[in-house]
Amino acid sequence: MKKIRVRFTKHGAVRYIGHLDVMRYFQKCIRRAKVNVSYSAGYSPHQIMTFAAPLGVGLESEGEYMDLGIEDENPDCEAIKNALNEASVPEIRIRSVKVLPDTAGNAMASVYASAYEITFFDDKKDACPDVNKIRELIDKMNEMDHCIYHKETKKTSRDIDLKEFIYELKIGDSSDVPLIYMTINSSSADSIKPLFVMEFLMGLGNINLPANALKITRLDMYTQKEDGGLLSLDEVGI
Amino acid sequence: MSQDKLFLSNDILMSVEKPERYIGHEVNSCIKDPDSVRVRFAMCFPDVYEIGMSHLGIQILYDMFNSFDDVWCERVYSPWVDLDKVMRENNIPLFMLESQEPVKYADFLGITIQYEMCYTNILQILDLSGIPLESKDRNNDDPIVIGGGPCTYNPEPIADFFDIFYIGEGETRYRELIDLYEKCKDEGYSRDDFLIKAASIPGLYVPRFYNVEYNEDGTLKSFEPSCDGIPNKVRKEVVKNLDDTYYPKKPIVPYIRCIQDRVVLEIMRGCIRGCRFCQAGELYRPVRERGVDKLLETVYAMLDATGYEEVSLSSLSSSDYTHLPELLDNLIEECSKRKVNITLPSLRIDAFSLDVMNKVEDIKKSSVTFAPEAGSQRLRNVINKGLTEEDILSGAGQAIKGGWTKFKFYFMLGHPFETDEDIEGIGDLANKVAAEFFELVPKDKRTNGPISITVSTSFFVPKPFTAFQWAPQCTQDEFIRKAYVCRGGIANQLNQKRIHYNWHDADTSVIEALLARGDRKVSAVIRKVYEKGGIYDAWSDYYKHDRWIEAINECGLSLDFYAFRERGDEELFPWDFIDIGVSKAFLLKEYKKAARGEITYNCRHKCSGCGAASFGAGICPGVVKNGN
Numbered sequence: 001m002k003k004i005r006v007r008f009t010k011h012g013a014v015r016y017i018g019h020l021d022v023m024r025y026f027q028k029c030i031r032r033a034k035v036n037v038s039y040s041a042g043y044s045p046h047q048i049m050t051f052a053a054p055l056g057v058g059l060e061s062e063g064e065y066m067d068l069g070i071e072d073e074n075p076d077c078e079a080i081k082n083a084l085n086e087a088s089v090p091e092i093r094i095r096s097v098k099v100l101p102d103t104a105g106n107a108m109a110s111v112y113a114s115a116y117e118i119t120f121f122d123d124k125k126d127a128c129p130d131v132n133k134i135r136e137l138i139d140k141m142n143e144m145d146h147c148i149y150h151k152e153t154k155k156t157s158r159d160i161d162l163k164e165f166i167y168e169l170k171i172g173d174s175s176d177v178p179l180i181y182m183t184i185n186s187s188s189a190d191s192i193k194p195l196f197v198m199e200f201l202m203g204l205g206n207i208n209l210p211a212n213a214l215k216i217t218r219l220d221m222y223t224q225k226e227d228g229g230l231l232s233l234d235e236v237g238i
Numbered sequence: 239m240s241q242d243k244l245f246l247s248n249d250i251l252m253s254v255e256k257p258e259r260y261i262g263h264e265v266n267s268c269i270k271d272p273d274s275v276r277v278r279f280a281m282c283f284p285d286v287y288e289i290g291m292s293h294l295g296i297q298i299l300y301d302m303f304n305s306f307d308d309v310w311c312e313r314v315y316s317p318w319v320d321l322d323k324v325m326r327e328n329n330i331p332l333f334m335l336e337s338q339e340p341v342k343y344a345d346f347l348g349i350t351i352q353y354e355m356c357y358t359n360i361l362q363i364l365d366l367s368g369i370p371l372e373s374k375d376r377n378n379d380d381p382i383v384i385g386g387g388p389c390t391y392n393p394e395p396i397a398d399f400f401d402i403f404y405i406g407e408g409e410t411r412y413r414e415l416i417d418l419y420e421k422c423k424d425e426g427y428s429r430d431d432f433l434i435k436a437a438s439i440p441g442l443y444v445p446r447f448y449n450v451e452y453n454e455d456g457t458l459k460s461f462e463p464s465c466d467g468i469p470n471k472v473r474k475e476v477v478k479n480l481d482d483t484y485y486p487k488k489p490i491v492p493y494i495r496c497i498q499d500r501v502v503l504e505i506m507r508g509c510i511r512g513c514r515f516c517q518a519g520e521l522y523r524p525v526r527e528r529g530v531d532k533l534l535e536t537v538y539a540m541l542d543a544t545g546y547e548e549v550s551l552s553s554l555s556s557s558d559y560t561h562l563p564e565l566l567d568n569l570i571e572e573c574s575k576r577k578v579n580i581t582l583p584s585l586r587i588d589a590f591s592l593d594v595m596n597k598v599e600d601i602k603k604s605s606v607t608f609a610p611e612a613g614s615q616r617l618r619n620v621i622n623k624g625l626t627e628e629d630i631l632s633g634a635g636q637a638i639k640g641g642w643t644k645f646k647f648y649f650m651l652g653h654p655f656e657t658d659e660d661i662e663g664i665g666d667l668a669n670k671v672a673a674e675f676f677e678l679v680p681k682d683k684r685t686n687g688p689i690s691i692t693v694s695t696s697f698f699v700p701k702p703f704t705a706f707q708w709a710p711q712c713t714q715d716e717f718i719r720k721a722y723v724c725r726g727g728i729a730n731q732l733n734q735k736r737i738h739y740n741w742h743d744a745d746t747s748v749i750e751a752l753l754a755r756g757d758r759k760v761s762a763v764i765r766k767v768y769e770k771g772g773i774y775d776a777w778s779d780y781y782k783h784d785r786w787i788e789a790i791n792e793c794g795l796s797l798d799f800y801a802f803r804e805r806g807d808e809e810l811f812p813w814d815f816i817d818i819g820v821s822k823a824f825l826l827k828e829y830k831k832a833a834r835g836e837i838t839y840n841c842r843h844k845c846s847g848c849g850a851a852s853f854g855a856g857i858c859p860g861v862v863k864n865g866n
Contacts, residue, residue, distance in 0.1 A: 012242045014493070016257040021493045028265075028491055028545030031576075043600040045577050058252050087545070089265055121248060212252045 001038045001048070001069045003100040004077065005107065005237040006084070010061045014091040019054035025092070026066060032087035035080055038069030052107035052221050052233060053114060053186040056193065058212070063115075063220035065107045065233045067100065075099055098237025105223070107233060112224040113167055114186040116194045117217045119179050124213035129205065131178045135171045137205045138180070142169060149200050151192075162200055165192040167230070183230070186221065245338040246321075246330070254321045258494045259287035262313075262335035265491040266543065268300070269336055270310040272343075276420055279303050280334050280344035280381065282314040284351070284359035285776065290315040291490070292498035294552060295387065296350055299408045301486035309416060312336035313490075314347070316359045317366065319774060325366055332366035341367035345419065347381040349400075351389035354753035355746060355776035357396055360385075361768040364399065371765065372398045373446050378429050382419070390443075391474075391521055392702040392813035395756035395764060397445035401433060405816055406441050406475030407507075409483045414439050437468050441475035443816070444468070450758055450812075456799055458757060458810045473817040474521075478855040480507060480528045485536055488543040500548035500581070501540045505533060505565065508856065509554035510841035512848075513611070514622045514705035514832050515653065518554055520820045521703060523850035525841055525857040530561045534568055541578060548579040557586035558842070570597055586625075587633035592640050602686055605644035606637040612653060613663030613727075619835045620655050622705075622828070627667065634671045638678050643686045645671060651720040651741070652698040654709040655833060658723050665727030665737070668693050672733035691737045695724055697747040701754050702813045703820065705828030710804040711751045713797075717744040745783040746775075751801035752790070757812040760800070762793045821849040 010022070017025070027047055030037050039045035048069030055061050070080075077097040084094045104110070120128040129137075141147060147162040165185040172179030180198070185191050194216055202209040222230035244251065244261055251257040272278065281300055283290030290296070296313070303311030312334035317325060324330070331340045341347060347367065349360055361371055369383065370376050376383075385393065386404040393403045404411065415436060422432040437444040447468045451459040463470060477483050489501070508525035509518065537549060549569065553559060566580075573580055580598040585591040587606055595604060610625055612618045618625060634645065649664050668691050675689035697717045700706045712720065721741040728737050752760060766789035767775070774780035790797065805811070807826060814822065824847065831838060838846050841857050851858035 013244055013261040013263040016251055016261050017493045018258075021258065021495075024495065025493060027547065031545035031547070032265075032542065039577055043603075044579065057257070058248070089263060091263060123247065123249075212249050 001071060002073060002075055003102075003104070003106075004068050004070050004075055004080065005098050005100050005104075005233065006066045006068060006081075007095045007097075007234050008064050008066070009093045009095055010055065010064055010091065011093075012060075012091040014089065015058055015060050018057050019051070022055075022064075023049070023051060029084060029087050029092075030068070033080075033083035035068070035083060036071045036075075038071050050106045050108045052111040053188065053191070055218060056216075059216045059218060061218040062095075063218055063232075063234070065111075065221055067107045096234055096237075098234070100237050104236050108188060110223040110236070111221050111233065112185070112187050113183050113222045113230055115168075115181065115183045115219040115222070117172075117179055117181055117219055118194060118198060119177065119215050120213055121215045124210060127208065127210050127213050128178060129202075129207055131171065131175055133205060133207075134178050134180065134201075137201050138169055138171050140204055141201055147200055149192075149196050151196065160192070162192060162197060165190075166197060169197065181219075183222075243338050245333040245340075250321070250324055250330075254324065255318060256287075256494060258492075259315070259318065260321065260335070262338060264493060266488045267313075267336055267490050268304040268311070270304070272310065272337065272339075275310040276308040276423075277310075277346070277416055278344040279309055279311040279346045279348060280314045280341050281311050282347060282349045282363055284316050284349055284356045284363050285774075286318050287315045287492070288494060288496045291492050291496045293350065293352065294498075294502050294504060295408065297486045297489045297502075298484055299348070299412070300490075301488075302409060302412065302484040305484065306413070306416065308420070310336075312344070314341055314363065314367075316362055316773070319780065322362065322366070322773065331368050332363065341381065342369070342379070344381045347383045349383065349385050350387040351385050351396070352387050353776060354389055354750045355781070357753060357764045358768045358772045358775050360396065360399060361765065362773045365768075373401045374398075376401070376429070382429075382432070388517065388521060389754075391517070391816055391818065392754065392756070393443065393445065394758050394812040395753050395760035397758050398761045400445060401429075402436055403443040403445065404441060404475070405443055405472050407477050408475075409477050410475045411439055411441050415442065434465070434467065440473060443472045448815075452757075452759075458812055461810070461812070461815050471815055471817050474819065476524075476819075476853045476855060477507075477526070478853070480526050481532045487536060487539040489540060491544045491546070498550070499546070500550050500579075501537060501544060501546045502550050502552050503533060503537050503540070504528065504552045505556060505559050505562075506553045510558050510857065511555060511624060512622055512828075512838055512840060512846070514620070514828055515611070515650065515698060515701075517701035517704050519704075520825070520848075521818055522554070523818070523820055523841075523848065524853055524855050524861075525558075526855055527559060527561070527857075530565050530568075533565060537569070538572065541576065547577070548581060549573060550581045550583065553584065555586070556582060556584050557588075557591060558840075563590070566594055570594070586629075587637060588629075589636055592633075592636055592642075596640060601641045604642070605646050605692075606634070606642045607646045607648070608633070609648040610667065611648065611650050612656075612660060613649060613665075613667055613724075614660040616835055617653060617656055617660040617663070619837050620832045621653055622832070622837050624837065624840060627670075630667065631670060631674060635674050635678060638675050638689070641686055643675075643689050645689065645691045647691065647693045649693065649695045649724075650698045651695045651724060652712040652717055654698075654700075654706055654829075655835075656720075658720075661720055661723045662727035662730075664693060664695070664724050665729075665731050665734075668728060668737045669731035669733050672731075672736045675736075676733070689736050693724075693728065693737060693739045694741070695721065695739075696742040697744055699747050699750045699754060702811065703818055703825070705825050705832055707755065707811065707825065708805040708807070708809075708829055711748065711801045713802055714744040714748055717747065743778065746778075746781060748797055748801050749775075749783070749786050752797060755811075756800055759793070759795060763789045763795060766792060819848075819850040819853055824848045
């Protein structure tokens, strides 16, 4: 069995499809595409398949990853990519298929960080501060030593220091469209959501952030190299 | 169409449970250019998406309509209660999934009506769509509202809400109706003109053109067309040859898990058995089988086009399909290559079916199911359930020897002519199966654990077009008493610890009876319940019995009349104007035979002359097969 890594994008209406249903979607898509996927043994065999960090409902993505076991020593990546695209809806596109080295960790275990692009939805443009104001707040946040954010979940609430999770935070070059870019921790052990950073940022400027105002797109996911640097999950494959 | 086109705003989609229900864009959904079609057909199942998407009938009709170049058929389901509330508060109209445009844009709103308890959801659909609830209040801008499905065999309680009912199988007459609609549109005919013309297409019933009169005791006096050219009787439509009709080779694949998360393959229509309580067994006569070659070709095409991991065979009684071994041999071999599971509901348990189950299921996980429906042989004869105690015990014995330990038994309580001894027989039967286990499997061989038997009882609801359409239904109190008798009967058994008993709710059963055998007066009750906030009555969490009782009282009607009363032999029923092929005289004869505990042979054994042979199709005598 060989492992391949599939990078796919998720845009438009399918952003409302949750992670488990994306997995179910691909189980069927792979069958439609007649990809020679490996199955586990047993009475109800399932496809050997691993996904990197789940994408939240409502988010779009340019860089989602799924690793597949393939019953072929020399998988034809281009053919697999084309077959999957043929079998997929227009909203989910396969960007690349690469063979993983035998030593590579699986997508779920090796994901360390995610990069996001964030802007405001058209119907929430009124709530968006101007570009200069955002730039000022980002500069301020980048200079702070600690950014204590109160994280509340259904069961617990605790303070976390966002700085420990943010690797990069910046604003795009455009002078009129505010595009915010951030790279943050999304490892399975410990991660934050891009919304935390945005809430903190807007809080710094005492700016109200209405619910569902942000159009968030994941751009890519990374693993951590031995030297501590980030490497796109796409670059791990050959 | 744009990838982003969604009818609901991001705010709404992010605030409701399972937004995937409302976004469309599924694999194999059909997108057409609205400007390239002449007729837009909104096809609705009035329940939540996961239920509606699982329905085979809609899949067949969706495929048929979209194979017509001039028609675009789209889907509509009931918004779940959370979205329902948001839509009402913000005046958001109901929309179709494919185009993400309002239902009002459609020329037709077709509603499939599979169970009585969805009637309030029909009003929800109409109301949210902005269509007047009653046919008489609609104008040229409103879609033509057309109903189909099993409940339309007594359409009277919902007659006011529909412009047309399609009685029978949908594959045969829709082309004619669409052609008529296009012609009427071209020639500038009014809505009423169109409906009058539609009423003369076979199988179509336009309730507005019939006058109903009642006797003083509330029973039906007469049911007559109110204008010329409208037929007195409406005969159900039947597909004569199931190999030569529509079947969806590329069904839609939902993103969320639906009730049927698999390819559904209908192998035959109708049932040879003639159980006297069973409406489907009469409605879908004559029995017609699909050919094996066509089925195999279809099922593999469906698997290719959907990627489903499972296939389910569908019919009222799959064991009675004559080519079952041949079909299964091929399916099992090919599906194991494809790593596709096979599920086989409605199989009679015998050596053959156990052998098949052994091949396709994990014995440790699967269970063996029997539906004797009645606890004693006497009562099984009354209901004409052709399953003997010997059949059950020998099937169960073979299953036990084969290693199965989980058994499920389904019964109904409240059959006509039922006695407490019949009910106590349920416990006896379950106990005998348990005893069989302890006798056949020595202690050291019980590796899959001891036997576990689940007994479930539901309450009998008399349905139109069955032998029991004359029969009184038990009251809720009587139902509950019977459930206690059943429980007591089980508790008295030696092996009672191995038997788990559960029973269904009695309240909905009596309301179901009201709706099943109701007349036009009942529509006021449905409307009142809806106006009191009733929707999703098929869901126990949302069903409020008091609301129904209040509405019945406010309308001056009673369950005594509709549910608990035995009807006279000569009584004119609200559904008598529909001709299903099976004659009323035959059904009455069956009711009398039931009272005497006499059985009637199944269709394959011997024709009993029910009348369905007049369709000249399927298993009936005198049918010319394959041109021979």
